[in-house]
Amino acid sequence: MPTPASNIPRSSHPAITSLAPGDRRVLNENELAQRWGVSPKTLQRWRSEGRGPRYLKLSKRVSYPLEAVIDFEYSALHDSTSERVAK
Template sequence: MQKMMMNETELAARWNLSPKTLQRWRSEGRGPRYMKMSKRVVYPIDEVFDFESRALHSATWARATDVVFPDGSKLMDAREISYVTALPLYVFTQKQVREALGIPHRRVEKLIRFDYEEVIAWAKRWSQDAEDQGIHAKIDPGEQRRSLQQALASLPV
């Protein structure tokens, strides 16, 4: 006779986890679906196999393909968007700066990605708001460093 259910201890041993980890996963809504019979928790074998097959990935980036984005959107990481916009890298990598400036971004799993068109539209709005407030970015070709405002003003918008 084939076994239909697995208890918490058996599943923890199968995955080399602590039973406490499975308990935490259940409280967080993670892990395979389970059944609770009185005080006993059991996992149907089919649910365990299903969960294991969904956890299989051929590459690290494959996990990000579960997220659906609008057609034609090319998502870039912080280094790429910094390079194409010529804006400082810290603007995209530092969470506080990114949020303070309102830079549009998307979270793909634990990764932060940027859509070029959205960033350019944001830069246009940001530059226009600065001009509306009477702030003009004067670009001095002899100066070694430039401000964020000067960098945004020099974007091809």
């Protein structure tokens, strides 16, 4: 049985451990939209619905910590189309 993403230690995430000092550790809304192939409006809607990855909001600026993005991506992984989505 595969290991759930929540049980994977953060230090084992390749993108986290491969960051060099000085690398950006956040994505802005447009960068994340481009990474996932969705529109920024979709991310805005998800935030209002409480969906999507955790985000930072400093004043009017929204950014997504890379660690939160990767955790969200891992939690969205599926092994089979027969898996049920937890609600």
